Amino acid sequence: MEHTSTLEKVLRASALTAVVIFFMFPIFWIILMSFQTNETILRVPPSMIFEPTLSNYRGIITGQLETNAATLEINFMRNLWNSVFLSVSSVAVALALGVPAAYAFARHKFRGSEDIAFTLLSFRFAPPLLVLLPLTLYFQQIGLADTYFGLVWVYQLICLPLILWIVRGYFEDISPDIEYAYRIAGHSWFATFRKIALPLAGPGIAAAGLLAFIFAWNNFIFALVLASADKQPVTVGALAFITASGIQYGQIAAGIVLSVAPTLALALYAQRYLVEGLSLGAVKG
Amino acid sequence: MDTALSLKNVDKFYGPIGHGVHAVRNVSMDVKKGEIVALLGSSGCGKTSTLRMIAGFEEVSAGSISIAEQEIHRRPPAKRNVAMAFEGYSLYPPLTVRENIAFALKSAKLEPSVVAAKVTEIARMLEIEDILDRYPSSISGGQQQRTSLGRALIRDAALHLLDEPMGQLEPQLRALLRGRIKHFIKERGLTAILVTHDQTEANALSDRIAVMEDGILQQFDTPEIIKDRPENLFTGTFVGEPPMNVFNASVRDQDGRVHLDFGSGLSLDYPHDAFSGSVRDSIVDRGNIVVGIRPYAVHRTKDQGVDAKVIVNQWLGDQSHIAAEFAGATLVLVEHDRADVRPGDAIKVDLNPENLHIFDPDSGDAIAHGAELVS
Amino acid sequence: MASVELQNITKRYKDLTVLDRISLTVAEGETLVLFGPSGAGKTVLLRLICGVVEPEDGRVLIGDEDMTDVEAEDRGVGMAFQNFALFPHMSAFDNIASPLEARKQTRGALKDGVEAVAKLLRIDHVLSHAPRELSNGQKQRTALARALVGSPPILLLDDPLRNVDAKLRFEMRLELPRLLADRNATVIYVTQDYKEAMALGDRIAVMSAGQIEQLGTPAEIYLKPANIEIARLFGDPTINLLDVTVRTGVHGFFAEISGVPLNLPGDVKVRDGQACVLGFRPETVSFVEAGDGHAIPVEIEAETPLNEKTVTLATTAxxxxxxxxxxxxxxxxxxxTAHIAIAPDKALLFDRESGERVGASLLSTVAEGEAA
Known part of the structure; x- marks a missing residue:
């Protein structure tokens, strides 16, 4: 029934507003915090009125962490760069391996294919610490501990299953007839994969890549255990704000804003690919 | 209490009035009690919106709807006393076919034995007796559709609304079920509105057909009138299987004969009195006209008539469909026997002025049907 | 041009046998229609011929060459799909051009080829459009153009008119024979619409449950169906089927409908008391005067017009x-109340148990007295 009254409209609007406020408030508060000093943040009662300062951002970018006691050296920008490098490389490797594998799983049902695909997914179920402890020993023995290569490899535990399972679904959604039509037109299976399957699964690959990127970006425990200071990403680097003389809330907030910005920008940019219809109306249902 | 359903100046907008999509435009129609009416049109013509407004699933943007002379367009669907068969069947998955059909009688509070007898009767008519205890998920689409029809027809309602009721029916059962359902509705004096894009279904079942296009009710008449006297070019070409042959022609009145010039050097000559005076004046006046002739009204002749060349001759068992090259276009003929012509054969066809439909090329409005001028 | 020969083809999916030892030869330049209800195996058979599905057993020969193990791209067939299967990210032009592209043709030759076939199918004005911008009819023509463009000697059409509206389907049905005749191709056409099958096929193979039930010209199949099921699949309205019991009278075998005897011709191979089904198409029944001795009295239930025919549903006593x-x-x-008569020379007799047609399609009505 679409007999909506004015009262219903008002109720609906206010309910929506409440939901938006509930979810957006923490983010809003963090942004406010990033422009405040520790003193104004810790005021009781908290207030939204303050004199904005850029000192938090200045400190992070120049690498000077000013606490009540002393000025500490921090390397947040290096962490940020590490995050970017590790996430981008991990997703790139995972895409290079995962997309062809996803295609194989989607199109060629062979004995045990479901089992292999499920085993890959089950990596996501294992508690990371359980994997990490033996892995650390092995990595130290073969010299992969504290290398970018080793980290990217371990990050595949996060990225590969994700990409494999999401992209596989997108490949399965492409009507096999479209690929058959291209084969019958005289093209090899590889040309069909490149010219038909890949472009049509494009939005799905973008979505999976983005998701994998966010998961890799947010990872904490692998880098904490396997990387030393100069290779740590922002998630680990943020620990430096917990200092002997207290927690630097303002700079944590600024750090969060800085580290969220790239993923947020990426998500906003990729959104149009995510919503774009997959089959684009070529196949009559 | 003669009028079962009455629509008065009904409009439907999706989105703001005046700016949104104008799905139904000022539709007025009256349906008599005991009548079967089909809303016929292609997708997006407004027929489904109209049905949904009658059922109460859509708000009426303007105008009013009455059922049994009671204004009901502000009432919720349950209070309108209508029964509906949905296009997507909407069967209750946890109930068997029998329970689904009987469910419609729940509010009537009948004796269980009465309900059982009614369900058996309906099931026998729809050939679903042997699947009464199956669940919707385990029966075919055609069987689901028959169940959905049964659930609607078993109810005693002021109006039965059937949305694409037979689209999924097994072809072998279609003709038989059409006959049985029509008999069932007529015998009980039910009033039914069916929405369909399939003119075969509309022609077979209904007393009157409402042809819709662009949200406008194009014509509302019996199938015979729509076939013989379509009000405009749209109705003329939309209704009719195979579709009407249509040609552009220019008219000249010369040497006591009426010439219809089809271009490509082809011209039909008719004696002056082949057309009634008023028709002749009207078309000669206009100069350019659109001439339509139904495929079954084109006859092959032995000697007289115009030349045409056979392109294909397709025998379908009970009819022959012939396409012939004529005036640089294709002319389609239907014969009820097996025609003995082959592609490439030269034939002569007779376009009797009595069978011509003449339309205005600009507005598409009908000018004349045979000798009869449209007023 | 080339012939297509299937030898003993068997195809299974897990435990389900979808094609059971099918052998079929399609002559050069012939149009063969594969007709049958969904699930009969028509589409799988077509896919075996084009090479995207492999048989468990049997051989596929195209122009006397064994193609069973040849990849789809090397078989040189053209195919149109029921769901059109257009490449959604390419323009109509690129869609149609794809078979020519695979042959590494020059840009000019490719353009000429595409434009020629597009013109023939009247889609030359929409070549730059993406599939989603095309109407259903244009999509269908684009798919057809893609199948035709390389002038393949074998053309496989998988129910190409299924997803277009009735009017377009009718127009294309009349247009296709001319289009196909010009290409000189061997055509295998799959459909579920008996009218399409009769209109387009030089021969029709009626399939059911993975087997070919009857192979013949449209006239053979319509007038002499091999069994009840095939008789039911052809014709709209469907053939009337009445259970009858064959009896012996002074003039040989006869069967009764509502007490009116119909004489069976001498050459029907039946025995006295055999349970049979009498089939007669609705167009072979006519209304007659009451006094006629052959007349069967009926009660008229409803009249439902159909395609320029008036169809009447009537019940006997x-x-x-x-x-x-x-x-x-x-x-x-x-x-x-009315009286009807069944055209004696057009009725069919089937054995009730096996469903097979028995004897010739010659029945005659006699006056009641003569039969006894």
């Missing part, structure tokens, strides 16, 4: 339903 069809506009009763 013992409740059997009979459909009668006559050209629209011809006189006939529309309600109440």
């Amino acid at each position: 013992n409740g059997r339903e009979i459909l009668i069809s006559r050209p629209a506009g011809t006189p006939g009763p529309s309600s109440g």
Whole structure:
């Protein structure tokens, strides 16, 4: 029934507003915090009125962490760069391996294919610490501990299953007839994969890549255990704000804003690919 | 209490009035009690919106709807006393076919034995007796559709609304079920509105057909009138299987004969009195006209008539469909026997002025049907 | 041009046998229609021929060459799909051009080829459009153009008119024979619409449950169906089927409908008391005067016009339903009691148990007294 009254409209609007406020408030508060000093943040009662300062951002970018006691050296920008490098490389490797594998799983049902695909997914179920402890020993023995290569490899535990399972679904959604039509037109299976399957699964690959990127970006425990200071990403680097003389809330907030910005920008940019219809109306249902 | 359903100046907008999509435009129609009416049109013509407004699933943007002379367009669907068969069947998955059909009688509070007898009767008519205890998920689409029809027809309602009721029916059962359902509705004096894009279904079942296009009710008449006297070019070409042959022609009145010039050097000559005076004046006046002739009204002749060349001759068992090259276009003929012509054969066809439909090329409005001028 | 030969083809999916030892030869330049209900195996058979599905057993020969193990791209067939299967990210031009592209043709030759076929199918004005911008009819023509463009000697058409509206389907049905004749191709056409099958096929292979039930010209299949199921699949309205019991009279075998005897010709291979089904198409039934000795009295239930025919549903005294069809506009009763006669030379007799047709399609009605 679409007999909506004015009262219903008002109720609906206010309910929506409440939901938006509930979810957006923490983010809003963090942004406010990033422009405040520790003193104004810790005021009781908290207030939204303050004199904005850029000192938090200045400190992070120049690498000077000013606490009540002393000025500490921090390397947040290096962490940020590490995050970017590790996430981008991990997703790139995972895409290079995962997309062809996803295609194989989607199109060629062979004995045990479901089992292999499920085993890959089950990596996501294992508690990371359980994997990490033996892995650390092995990595130290073969010299992969504290290398970018080793980290990217371990990050595949996060990225590969994700990409494999999401992209596989997108490949399965492409009507096999479209690929058959291209084969019958005289093209090899590889040309069909490149010219038909890949472009049509494009939005799905973008979505999976983005998701994998966010998961890799947010990872904490692998880098904490396997990387030393100069290779740590922002998630680990943020620990430096917990200092002997207290927690630097303002700079944590600024750090969060800085580290969220790239993923947020990426998500906003990729959104149009995510919503774009997959089959684009070529196949009559 | 003669009028079962009455629509008065009904409009439907999706989105703001005046700016949104104008799905139904000022539709007025009256349906008599005991009548079967089909809303016929292609997708997006407004027929489904109209049905949904009658059922109460859509708000009426303007105008009013009455059922049994009671204004009901502000009432919720349950209070309108209508029964509906949905296009997507909407069967209750946890109930068997029998329970689904009987469910419609729940509010009537009948004796269980009465309900059982009614369900058996309906099931026998729809050939679903042997699947009464199956669940919707385990029966075919055609069987689901028959169940959905049964659930609607078993109810005693002021109006039965059937949305694409037979689209999924097994072809072998279609003709038989059409006959049985029509008999069932007529015998009980039910009033039914069916929405369909399939003119075969509309022609077979209904007393009157409402042809819709662009949200406008194009014509509302019996199938015979729509076939013989379509009000405009749209109705003329939309209704009719195979579709009407249509040609552009220019008219000249010369040497006591009426010439219809089809271009490509082809011209039909008719004696002056082949057309009634008023028709002749009207078309000669206009100069350019659109001439339509139904495929079954084109006859092959032995000697007289115009030349045409056979392109294909397709025998379908009970009819022959012939396409012939004529005036640089294709002319389609239907014969009820097996025609003995082959592609490439030269034939002569007779376009009797009595069978011509003449339309205005600009507005598409009908000018004349045979000798009869449209007023 | 080339012939297509299937030898003993068997195809299974897990435990389900979808094609069971099918052998079939399609002659050069012939149009063969594969007709049958969904699930009969028509589409799988077509896919075996084009090479995207492999048989468990049997061989596929194209122009006398064994193609069973040849990849789809090297078989040189053209195919149009039921769901069109256009490449959604390419323009109509690129869609149609794809078979030519695979042959590494020059840009000019490719453009000429595409434009020629597009013109033929009247889609030359939409070549730059993406599939989603095309109407259903244009999509269907684009798919057809893609199948035709390389002039393949074998053309496989998988129910290409299924997803277009009735009017377009009718137009294309009339247009296709000319289009196909010009290409000189061997055509295998899959459809579920008996009218398409009869209109387009030089021969029709009626398939059911993975087997070919009958192979013949449209006339053979319509007039002499091998069994009840095939008789039911062809014709609209469907053939009337009445259970009868064959009896012996002074003039040989006869069967009764509502007490009116119909003489069976001497060459039907039946025995006295055999349970049979009498089939007669609605257009072979006519209304007659009551006094006629052959007349079967019926009660008219409803009249449902169909494609310029008037179809009447009537019931006999013992409740059997009979459909009668006559050209629209011809006189006939529309309600109440009437009498009908069955055209004796067009009725068919089937064995009730096996469903197979028995004997010739020659039955004649006799006056009641003669039969006894």
